[in-house]
Amino acid sequence: MINKKDYYFDNSATSHPKPEKVYEAVENAIKNLNGNPGRAGHRKAVEISREIYNVRCKLANFFNIENPLQIAFTANATESLNFAIKGLDLNPGDKIITSHLEHNSVLRPLYYLRDSKNISIDFFDDFSQIENLITERTKAIVVNHISNVNGNIQDLEKIGFLAKKHNLIFIVDASQSAGFYPIDIQAMNIDILCFTGHKSLFGIQGIGGIYVNENIHLTPILEGGTGSYSKMERQPKVMPELLEAGTLNTPGILSLGAGIDFINEIGLERIKIHEEFLTDKFINGCKNIPNLIVYPTLSEKRGPVVSVNFKNVPSSDIGAILDEEFNIMIRASFHCAPLAHDFLNTSEYGTIRFSFGFFNTEEDIDYAINALKIISENI
Ligand SMILES: Cc1ncc(COP(=O)(O)O)c(C=O)c1O
Incomplete structure (x- = not known):
């Protein structure tokens, strides 16, 4: 045996x-494209900024997002989910609905809100229970698309429809589904999409992303250099700078771009x-x-x-x-x-x-x- x-x-x-092209993209990023995006006006910085914008556009096409600038690069889905959940505009007593199948990267930020802001968390197992959980104080629904334990798939179209009907922010953890299951943020009414680059999207570890609907303003939990708006005291309010404090993971971003190219080639x-x-x-x-x-x-x-x-x-x-x-x-x-x-x-x-x-x-x-x-x- x-x-x-x-x-x-x-x-x-x-x-x-x-995929082979992912390894090549990382090498190319480090060897040939190693400027700091958005941090200078010289050729190398401009060239890499352009490459990064291209990857934003690839992601936007992939998830049917209209404005690529509403996508910020993060370290992974965990960071994206922390930005999404902890950045919500909530008052004590507000409620968030989620499922029992969530990963700790959803649960722990939710428990943080429970403990620090007195937000209640209502859990469902099955779609049929969700509408009964919605009250006037419910502000958001957070679900993982595909469970990393048993592979359960949530019907995002149905949940997104409910979220829209009740004016709730719909946050999706697509860690296990992006690159396996088609995700269309418009058809599914997704307001905030959190994804990680190193699973089915074939990027390397240390890259992820978040899409945020233009009508939602998250309070950033990180502040720092963005290469733009340098004289502003606080973090710029525009995306993607709002959620991109510090030098980006350029090799990771280019690996993600190559991963998406590979997926598009295969279908x-x-x-x-x-x-x-x-x-x-x-x-x-x-x-x-x-x-x-x-x-x-x-x-x-x-x-x-x-x-x-x-x-x-x-x-x-x-x-x-x-x-x-x-x-x-x-x-x-x-x-x-x-x-x-x-x-x-x-x-x-x-x-x-x-x-x-x-x-x-x-x-x-x-x-x-x-x-x-x-x-x-x-x-
Ligand atoms: C459902 C789910 N959500 C979130 C994550 C976190 O992803 P990452 O570790 O890349 O942040 C994982 C990782 O296994 C996951 O399976």
Whole structure:
């Protein structure tokens, strides 16, 4: 069974490998385009500013955003979500609706608001519960599009419609969906979109972004140099400067641009179909393995993320066996989403999470299923 090849099924943590052009873009950024964007008028600074604007335009096309300048680059989705949630204009007693499947990068900023500003948080499991939670004090809905624990997909069009109907700010954590599932901020009525660059968008780690609707003013939680409005005492109120304090991650931004080029070349739909095929094949293969639990979703379809467990066996033990004996890389244990584990009843042992990417093959899935079969025969 031992096979020298590495089997990488941890794409929800970070995608691997990256398309060749992403590696090239990073090298090009550091070697040839290494000026500080917006910080000088010389050729190198101007050239890199232009390249960065191009990536803003690529993102705007990708998410159907009208004005590319409403997108700010951040370090990752966590930073974007902190900007979005902590930057809201709220009063004590206001309410925010969210789901039990959220990542800590949504939950912790929300708990911060609860503790520091007396904001209440109302949780839902299923779409049908949302409208009943809305009161006069509700100001926003925050949801993760695809759960990083079980791959559950929220219906953003339906939630966006409700948010618009009740005049609520709709914030989406697209960490697990951007680059897998089509996102159209206009059709989905998304007011604030938070994404990370290093997962399905194929960028490197340390780059992310946030789109903010022109009608919303966030209070920035970081202030500093922007290269523009230098004499202004406080952070400029215009996007993207409002949320871009300090020198940008140029290699990261260009890697993200190359990642989007790659997705456009292959076609988002083709990527989705391939990953859905692998996910279905994996789930079908798991059905015949004794004592293996596959955790369900509330949604009919799921993202390319599947959590499993062997009955009464800690997930981290299986994670170690998969890595050491089979060269299989997955994430075991807890996935930064404690309420999702409560919901799935996996708070004791966590889960073994397989997450598939575009570069996984059918053969990889056969290998993974076979490995799980062998483990099930030996534990
Ligand atoms: C659903 C979800 N939200 C937010 C994040 C945070 O992403 P990042 O660590 O890139 O900030 C993750 C990362 O795994 C995630 O899965």
